[in-house]
Amino acid sequence: MSIWTHLRKAFTPERKSLASPDAALLSLFGLTETTSAGIVVNQAEALKVPVVANAIQLISEAVASLDVTVKRIEGQDEVDVPDHPLLALLRDEANDWTTGFELIRQIVRDALMNDAGGLAWVNRVNGEPREIIRYRQSFLQFDLDLDTGERRYRLNNQPVPARDVIHLLPPLDRCPLSLAREAIGIAVALDRHAGKLFTRGARPSGALLIPKGMQEEAVKAARAAWRLAHEGEDQGRTAILYDGMTFEPFTFNSTDAQFLENRRFQIEEIARAFNIPAPMVGDLSRATWSNSEQKGREFLSYTLEPWLRGLEGALRRALFSDEERGNHVIRFDRDDLTRADLATRATTINSLISSRTINPNEGRQWLGLPPREGGNEFLNPNISAAPAPEPAEDKPDAAE
Template identity: 80%
Template sequence: MRLWPFTRKTVPAEQKSLASPDAALMAALGILDVTSTGIVVSPSEALRVPVVANAIQLISEAVASLDVTVKRIEGEDEIDVPDHPLLALLRDEANDWTSGFELIRQIVRDALISDAGGMAWVNRIGGEAREIIRYRNGVLQFETDVETGERRYRTVNRVIPARDVIHLLPPHDRAPLTLAREAIGIAVALDRHAASLFSRGARPSGALVIPKGMGEEAIKAARAGWRAAHEGTDQGRTAFLYDGMSFEPFTFNSTDAQFLENRKFQIAEIARAFNIPSPMLGDLERATWSNSEQKGREFLSYTLEPWLRALEGAMRRALFSDDERRDHVIRFDRDDLTRADLATRATTINSLIASRTINPNEGRSWLGLPPRAGGDEFLNPNISAAPEAPPASEADDAAE
């Protein structure tokens, strides 16, 4: 909307210069940037680094694995709406070829990889959402008003209303993959060096010192004999040196000796870029039973919770009608990520029931069990006894 005489200045995504490409254009071309190591870190190249692939998979699949619910706000309470039509799109099939799990996983994955974030179009028929489609990267684009930040969406041939687009934006207007490109570039360089070290012998173990006066043919024969005896599959044989030859082994400097430590440091560095505790990515060097559980809680509170809040807001804005948006919300069930072992859960539920914080039926619902008669009462089973049945004679008199 424009209010004369004020106009809004927008930055169209399609009007970029190849002479001076910005981060968005480079991301659209599949190139994030050339790192200080000289390695171009594209999304496909970054995903070849195991810790990067693990981080993206861990966050996206953890979010998609949570149960999605629609709730209606009544005062200070949120009441489940189990028969809301949106649940069929988010839990079962978003469209004819994509399940709800795949859709949510892909939206979060795009937000972790692309500066443009994760986007999906909501197809409405008669004002109701009938399917959700995630387009290939670059098909669904948007431009941003430089003054207000308003986003306008379009495909190749048509404009799409903003309310019909689920858009999950990364923090800092940059995807974690973009912010970690230097750390990823170093990890790629270390991987390549390790591959060359073990496949081609990037650094020789030593040198043969040949005295003066040894002819060229003798040198060739000595070199061929040494390689035949001590390289390839026939390593470890006893060395025989002749004509005054000697072998001088090479020593590794401090950087070579700490090559493994450098690779471990890159795991921690990339984990910091994605805001994931290192033990969640397989770095168990300093993990213990106590701090592993704490790291799991940190993963939910500091890693997943911001993404869940942002995705809940993006879905609420794009999926509900104007009337429903006032009193309906979409929630992901966090309890699936905080479940402890059965013994711990039973002890916790019993303690909450005894303190009258929850009733038995609420505790049974946490265990996936149906409610039972009389289970809605807030009673302490340790001090409250069920009313005793009257004696048989008294019961008969009452019946007469």
């Protein structure tokens, strides 16, 4: 175990704070948010709605799956720094028990689910980052100056420098889960109704029509006999009616009652709160072969790009030294998300080579292929003449 792990454990036990209460403290005082549908929507309840869990998982894992690089700014260009020590924290292990993928995924997930955003503490030794730890929000907190917007951070109620905290803020000062609380509440209500829809709680399967004049005791006996024969584990047996009784089944079409349409609309409504195209969360009612790729580009441009920009800035502010911050940046590689199908990529690369915008080796690099000899020349293969074959040497006549 490393020395900074021992130093971290020397902190005093955790103390709760009313200034930044967690879910347990809120429930202790009954301070839970109830929607207009009368349903309390906390994180645990919200994640039970499939579209909410899918949206949070989709965004957080898409960001964490991208390759992260450190670049040095040289004039107008950004040059890779493949041996920078920060890459070991962001790619391999952020600390002894958390990988870089898990850390980034958790920071983005917290920003999607908590109004305070995603926070992580950078442990420095001799001014250099040695590990990054994501604490519970009741342990790592911040106070906001309402006049200037300055954030003052506290780790276990002890002040820590702002430059030692990675902080990814949600948009609109509230996380998407909080902004969609009413829509999630309606989705929960529809799910609960769906659970009752196919049981006796929603609507009886039918009615026994009993002739007028049957005594009360006979009615009770007939009802008990019917339930014994046709409810519970014995349902489906042959019905035997006597004394003129008849059975009239009730029909109920949930589609005609627009129940399924309401559930589909809630999927779209929650997807809008997370700024995700509906096909990305499984609603394929309006998806076609022609617009699926366009929806993927919209997901990168309008959903992921703001989170990526915010995370790149938060990492740069907290991880670089004062000297490096001016000429170093952290970038996530978007190429994996912008790649089109092979036919489209081949057509685009061929067009760029023909217009002499790129050379063949640059096109091969986009395809993950090694360079070839002579591929650095900017030539148009459609009009460039092939080299003429060398003339054959005159052979002496065999008769001579």
